[in-house]
Amino acid sequence: MREPARRGRSDANAAAGRRGERSPARRPTPGMTADAPPTILLVEDDPSTRTFLADNLTADGYELLVADCAREGLRLLETKFPDMALVDVGLPDASGYELLRRVRAADGVASRIDPTTPVVLITGRDGELDRVRGFERGADDYVCKPFSYPELRGRVAALLRRAEQRPGAGRLRVGELEVDPAARTCRLRGAVVKLSQKEFALVRTLATEPTRVYTKDELLRTIWGFRHAGTTRTLDSHACRLRQKLGVHGDEFVVNVWGVGYRLVDGTVAR
Secondary structure, three states, X not given: OOOOOOOOOXXXXXXXXXXXXXXOOOOOOOOOOOOOOOEEEEEOOOHHHHHHHHHHHHHOOOEEEEEOOHHHHHHHHHHOOOOEEEEEOOOOOOOHHHHHHHHHHOOOOOOOOOOOOOEEEEEOOOOHHHHHHHHHOOOOEEEEOOOOHHXXXXXXXXXXXXXXXXXXXXXXEEOOEEEEOOOOEEEEOOEEOOOOHHHHHHHHHHHHOOOOOEEHHHHHHHHHOOOOOOXXXXXXXXXXXXXXXXXXXXXXXXXXXXXXXXXXXXXXXXO
């Protein structure tokens, strides 16, 4: 193949990769913390390419999630929340373009897939039209086979650096409230608050800009997909239940701005 893998995985690690589990990280790459290495999803149906990339990325300190088809790749995106994805275009059950479309079409609120997940397409098609097609569908980068592993590693590191700086990445903290979009958890004073899917989508949206007033039309369109508010009380009933759950200690969250919409809190925010 291109260049030999520098280190082979153990049988246990190989089995973990086949099951879509995380491979244990080893030597940290410069700029990476050893206790929290980035997680990369690798979706590749060719066994030799999959093993080559998994071996080398793991040796460079990344945690790996491995899939051999689009369906398994989407499942891992929905349940493991990788920091980025390397996706082969020629998958057996659907094209990498289709997987990319599904990622970018996710609403990022009610859906479990983060639509901003960086995606690198890997393919043997090196024509200009193929590259343009990938970028038009939302690819962050496009790598043609055969490729240089050091160059791919550099592209991965650059994308992860940019991803860390994007707005809304990571946990959202508003006073004693913490919302973790990736883990889909909400904590108040350290205790988990049990929320329905729509309640979580509502608090996540409001927590992004906690003092901003979101109009009812905006929230209904973003979270429920409504084209206009009309006379529905769906938003008001969800906001009321969410306010009650977050107000058990006397905190005032989910403020109703009469005739306009909702904001998470009034006044300044203690982060």
